[in-house]
Amino acid sequence: QLIHLEIKPAIRNQIIRELQVLHECNSPYIVGFYGAFYSDGEISICMEHMDGGSLDQVLxxxxxIPEQILGKVSIAVIKGLTYLREKHKIMHRDVKPSNILVNSRGEIKLCDFGVSGQLIDSMANSFVGTRSYMSPERLQGTHYSVxxxxxxxGLSLVExxxxxxxxxxxxSKELELMFGCPVEGDSPVTETSPRQRTPGRPVSSYGPDSRPPMAIFELLDYIVNExxxxxxxxxxxxxxxxxVNKCLIKNPAERADLKQLMIHAFIKRSEAEEVDFAGWLCSTIGLNQPSTPTHAAGV
Structure with a gap:
């Protein structure tokens, strides 16, 4: 992974130092890290190759993505976040489908987490790409946590x-197109909505789209207020x-925490289910399966 940043040498060195913490991350739910160095205006991060790529590409x-597969993804993300918090006292800060990587052995791992505060600050100045996955409290600039x-x-799972x-x-019309049958739409934006606006939507890579994309400020306002x-x-x-509802409670104090989610009925059921994640992934994206695939049942 290459990250091009216009930064001062002192900050650059601090980022490289902070990234060394990744050497100490040893979890089956975190992408392996081999080192980082600076060369020709770019920070190079050397990490484990995940041949299935990221879940946004798979999507x-x-x-x-089927519910049973997302059950295995949920387990891996919760365990990865729990590991980062308990062993390294850090949060991820950037959970989204493009930061969940998978491979043909059926492994699911988090990458690109916020171990380097300086790197996050420097990258935030470079582009505003991931704001749409940020929680309401983070968008409002208040204190935020894991x-x-x-x-x-939760937002990634719905997507x-x-x-x-x-x-x-x-x-309901779009849902019927998505699922091929009438589906009960639960859209809060209706003619009776007190905060009426023209429903647009953010740019997305999936599916036909007749509505104009939402401007970023409209989107952020929607996340905070709707x-x-x-x-x-x-x-x-x-x-x-x-x-998903327990993950997407707007008040962070009422939102489920990692411990509560780990014992949720959906996770318990997903842990017990035999799911050939590797087989599903390989057939979906056209990968050759290794001769001894690892079943994700033990995820």
Whole structure:
């Protein structure tokens, strides 16, 4: 991974120092880190190769990711976040589908987490790409914690389940196009909405789109002031719906924490399920499966 930054040498050296902490990260749910160095205006981060790429790329190929697969993804993300918090006292700060990597052995790992405060600050000055996964409290500039990562995970799960970024929510017509049958739309943006606006939507790579994209300030205002996204009724299991709802509570004090999520019925069921994650991934993206695939049942 190459990161091009216009920064002073002192800050550059601090970033390299902070990145060395990654050497100490040793978890099956965190992408392996081999080193970082600076050369020709770029910071190079050497990390484990994950041949399945990131889940945003997988999503483009799959259209939507099945609930059973997302159960295994949820387990890995929760365990990865728990490891970062308990062993290294850090939060991720940037959970989204493009930062969840997978491989043909059926492994699911987090990458690009915020071990370097300086790198985050420097990159924030370079581009504003990931704001749409930020929690309401973080967008408002108030104190935020690992609870913010849980919001980002919930939002990512809804996106991967329905096949497009879920803000603003799809109406019943769009849901019918997505799922091929009438689905109960739960869109809070209706004619009776007290905060009426023209529903646009952020630029997304998935699916046909007739609506204009939302401007970034509209999107951020929506996240802070409108009801949180949810999974449509009648398409997903009630346990999965409840799990996502608990991740997407706008008040971080009321939002479920990592310990509560780990014992949630959706996670317990997903842990018990035999799911051939490697087989699904390889057939979806056209990868050759290794001769001894690791089943994700033990994730």
């Amino acid at each position: 483009k190929k799959a259209g939507r 609870q913010s990562d849980i919001w980002s995970m 991967m389940a329905i096949g497009r970024y879920p803000i603003p929510p799809p109406d 009801p949180p996204p949810k999974l449509p009724n009648g398409v997903f299991g009630s346990e999965f719906q409840d799990f």
